[in-house]
Amino acid sequence: xxxxxxxxxxxxxxxxxxxxxxxxxxxxxDLKAGELMSVLGPSGCxxxxxxxxxxxxxxxxxxxxxxxxxKVTGPSxxxxxxxxxxxxxxxxxxxxxxxxxxxxxxxxxxxxxEKVDHLLDIVGLQDFKEKAIYELSGGMQQRVALxxxxxxxxxxxxxxxxxGALDALTREKMQSLVLKxxxxxxxxxxxxxxxxxxxxxxxxxxxxxxxxxGRIHKEYSLPFxxxxxxxxxxxxxxxxDYAVKREEILEMIWNMEEDIMGRTEVEG
Amino acid sequence: MGVIASLFEELLTILKTFLTAIPYLxxxxxxxxxxxxIWQRVKRSFAPKRDFASLxxxxxxxxxxxxxxxxxxxxxxxxxxxxxxxxxxxxxxxxFLHMPEAFVGKTNFTYTAQSVAGIRDDASVYVxxxxxxxxxxxxxxxxxxxxxxxDVMAVKAYRTKLLKWDVNDEETREIGAKIVAINxxxxxxxxxxxxxxxxxxxxxxxxxxxxxxxxxxxxxIWLPAPEDVxxxxxxxxxxxxxxxxxxxxxGFSLFRVVIGFIFGALxxxxxxxxxxxxxxxxxWFDPVVEFMRPVPPLAxxxxxxxxxxxxxxxxxxxxxxxALWIMAIAARAGVSGVRISKVHAAYSLGASKWQVxxxxxxxxxxxxxxxxxxxxxGVCWGTVVAAELVAAEKGAGMxxxxxxxxxxxxxVILGIILIGIIGFGIDMLMRWAERVLVPWKGRG
Ligand SMILES: Nc1ncnc2c1ncn2[C@@H]1O[C@H](COP(=O)(O)OP(=O)(O)OP(=O)(O)O)[C@@H](O)[C@H]1O
Ligand SMILES: [Mg+2]
Numbered sequence: 001x002x003x004x005x006x007x008x009x010x011x012x013x014x015x016x017x018x019x020x021x022x023x024x025x026x027x028x029x030d031l032k033a034g035e036l037m038s039v040l041g042p043s044g045c046x047x048x049x050x051x052x053x054x055x056x057x058x059x060x061x062x063x064x065x066x067x068x069x070x071k072v073t074g075p076s077x078x079x080x081x082x083x084x085x086x087x088x089x090x091x092x093x094x095x096x097x098x099x100x101x102x103x104x105x106x107x108x109x110x111x112x113x114e115k116v117d118h119l120l121d122i123v124g125l126q127d128f129k130e131k132a133i134y135e136l137s138g139g140m141q142q143r144v145a146l147x148x149x150x151x152x153x154x155x156x157x158x159x160x161x162x163x164g165a166l167d168a169l170t171r172e173k174m175q176s177l178v179l180k181x182x183x184x185x186x187x188x189x190x191x192x193x194x195x196x197x198x199x200x201x202x203x204x205x206x207x208x209x210x211x212x213x214g215r216i217h218k219e220y221s222l223p224f225x226x227x228x229x230x231x232x233x234x235x236x237x238x239x240x241d242y243a244v245k246r247e248e249i250l251e252m253i254w255n256m257e258e259d260i261m262g263r264t265e266v267e268g
Numbered sequence: 269m270g271v272i273a274s275l276f277e278e279l280l281t282i283l284k285t286f287l288t289a290i291p292y293l294x295x296x297x298x299x300x301x302x303x304x305x306i307w308q309r310v311k312r313s314f315a316p317k318r319d320f321a322s323l324x325x326x327x328x329x330x331x332x333x334x335x336x337x338x339x340x341x342x343x344x345x346x347x348x349x350x351x352x353x354x355x356x357x358x359x360x361x362x363x364f365l366h367m368p369e370a371f372v373g374k375t376n377f378t379y380t381a382q383s384v385a386g387i388r389d390d391a392s393v394y395v396x397x398x399x400x401x402x403x404x405x406x407x408x409x410x411x412x413x414x415x416x417x418x419d420v421m422a423v424k425a426y427r428t429k430l431l432k433w434d435v436n437d438e439e440t441r442e443i444g445a446k447i448v449a450i451n452x453x454x455x456x457x458x459x460x461x462x463x464x465x466x467x468x469x470x471x472x473x474x475x476x477x478x479x480x481x482x483x484x485x486x487x488x489i490w491l492p493a494p495e496d497v498x499x500x501x502x503x504x505x506x507x508x509x510x511x512x513x514x515x516x517x518x519g520f521s522l523f524r525v526v527i528g529f530i531f532g533a534l535x536x537x538x539x540x541x542x543x544x545x546x547x548x549x550x551x552w553f554d555p556v557v558e559f560m561r562p563v564p565p566l567a568x569x570x571x572x573x574x575x576x577x578x579x580x581x582x583x584x585x586x587x588x589x590x591a592l593w594i595m596a597i598a599a600r601a602g603v604s605g606v607r608i609s610k611v612h613a614a615y616s617l618g619a620s621k622w623q624v625x626x627x628x629x630x631x632x633x634x635x636x637x638x639x640x641x642x643x644x645x646g647v648c649w650g651t652v653v654a655a656e657l658v659a660a661e662k663g664a665g666m667x668x669x670x671x672x673x674x675x676x677x678x679x680v681i682l683g684i685i686l687i688g689i690i691g692f693g694i695d696m697l698m699r700w701a702e703r704v705l706v707p708w709k710g711r712g
Binding site: 055056057074075076077079080081083086087088089090091100101104105132133134148149152154 | 607609610612613614615616617618619620623627628631632634706707708711
């Protein structure tokens with residue numbers, strides 16, 4: 001009961017032209033506390049929609065989400081979100097961004113200072129605490145977003161392509177950081193990504209979704225995330241079974257994308 | 269048809285005026301290009317420094333390479349003042365820069381009159397051309413010989429004057445005498461005789477029209493010299509103008525703007541927020557705001573005068589209305605422009621509705637509000653001057669309006685310059701406030 005239950009979620013968007021899109025259909029998943037699950041799938045298969053439902057920004061047309069046995073009805077501090085970009089508050093400096101969550105709970109900044117400092121140390125921003133957001137690089141901004149989420153101590157962390165806008169090198173460093181933080185904090189994490197490599201490296205569990213209607217197509221249990229805590233991520237990419245899995249999933253998504261091209265199915 | 273014909277005629281006049289301006293425009297552009305060439309020469313020989321911009325091979329079309337050239341600005345401003353001085357004969361610039369000035373002084377010519385009988389006689393005319401505000405006492409002249417008698421006359425510079433040469437002559441126009449030559453040159457109706465300092469023309473009635481040379485300088489009543497304007501500034505800043513000191517005139521205008529703007533912002537910003545946050549309020553006020561936005565505040569002046577008179581209340585209402593819609597629209601745009609991911613982030617960090625409002629929507633709308641405030645202040649400043657032109661007891665606009673009625677062009681020009689400087693100052697102040705208070709503007 002301590003985990004996250006996704007129970008037969010269906011989501012249907014009614015469009016202004018009276019047609020509708022089945023963004024999700026009967027999606028069910030159970031996440032144990034402390035699990036790191038990555039989600040892959042072709043564009044438009046409902047990944048963001050699923051995450052928004054879990055976060056409580058959208059109410060599903062059918063089904064329900066339960067966290068620790070309690071039904072989710074709206075956004076709350078126990079489900080933190082890391083967005084792709086542009087979700088930081090640029091009118092606050094780095095420190096104020098990170099301490100935003102505790103401040104909203106009415107905790108004095110003097111009491112959170114130590115924790116915020118510690119988190120900023122972990123994400124490597126000890127020298128940028130008083131800097132303005134717009135003075136940071138894209139990778140630094142994502143680290144602030146991560147620290148901000150962690151400072152609030154949520155049970156579940158939801159990430160929608162958090163590293164999508166970063167260059168390869170920064171991205172790799174951030175991947176290691178995510179693994180490290182996952183290990184240290186033991187949070188439940190759902191990570192949406194477009195990179196098959198990233199999904200394989202970070203997810204101890206990986207689901208591949210299929211579009212129209214959005215549903216879970218295949219699920220994997222993977223060893224690489226655990227290995228990645230100790231080893232260099234680039235070493236892991238050389239493992240034989242990593243390469244096999246990568247090719248298999250790439251093929252799968254490739255076929256789905258092929259399928260989508262050329263036909264646009266919208267139900268009336 | 270009549271309308272189109274008159275429009276066409278109007279257009280033709282405009283085009284003609286424009287055509288006469290083209291040589292001056294070309295000369296001005298030529299001058300700019302010459303200074304550019306000189307500047308490039310000077311720069312190359314004095315500072316062959318290689319900054320980043322000079323290493324760029326492509327500068328044409330690269331807008332980031334175009335920055336305002338400070339030297340060009342300085343030269344441009346100096347050029348304005350020098351030409352102002354040159355065309356007004358200012359004592360602040362060396363006299364060789366002066367444009368040919370209007371003739372002032374004494375001159376004389378001779379006319380040859382012819383009687384009905386065909387007898388000719390010469391007489392001299394002494395002409396005194398004097399500046400405005402100078403009292404001339406005409407000297408006595410002897411009549412001379414013959415039936416044509418000598419004359420003396422005074423003419424104001426830039427003006428012309430008719431000479432009834434026959435009032436003291438024995439042979440008058442009434443009995444058939446007429447003028448046939450000036451300084452020996454034959455004259456007829458329609459052709460001027462150019463004597464250098466003055467021109468003499470024969471009118472249809474047979475009198476002489478004396479036209480002193482106008483030069484190409486501006487008459488002070490059109491454009492006073494810079495030092496005259498400066499002198500006026502000193503004068504009315506100590507002695508005042510129409511019962512109020514200069515500082516009071518400007519201060520009152522500024523005060524009205526600030527009060528009107530503050531009220532406009534106090535009402536407009538909450539209105540904009542309400543419109544941005546609630547579809548009911550949006551629907552309720554959209555027609556009002558969208559209707560009032562394109563109505564220029566100047567068009568409201570008559571109505572406001574009818575309703576509230578010409579006192580402070582009327583002016584404040586007008587400026588309030590000028591600022592209100594701009595601020596409401598800015599606040600609405602600021603609220604609607606918030607990225608949904610920021611709001612989502614705040615909620616999932618545990619913020620309540622009120623906290624999202626206070627910590628996300630409000631600060632996120634500030635850049636838009638500042639932009640609106642800058643626009644509103646500019647519009648208010650323009651509106652207050654216009655309103656004071658129409659009716660006021662004090663204020664910058666009233667000052668130039670009254671001065672123009674008394675043809676005190678120097679005060680008019682002074683007022684325009686001060687109004688410009690203050691408007692510019694307001695804008696700079698707003699920009700500075702924006703930089704300090706919303707440094708994240710445009711960098712979200
Ligand atoms: N607010 C909405 N209104 C209507 N349709 C929507 C809305 N949001 C999403 N959809 C539709 O739902 C489907 C799933 O969208 P979603 O954004 O979840 O896809 P995704 O998997 O996140 O895609 P991507 O990988 O490109 O981000 C799409 O077909 C999209 O058009
Ligand atoms: Mg998405």
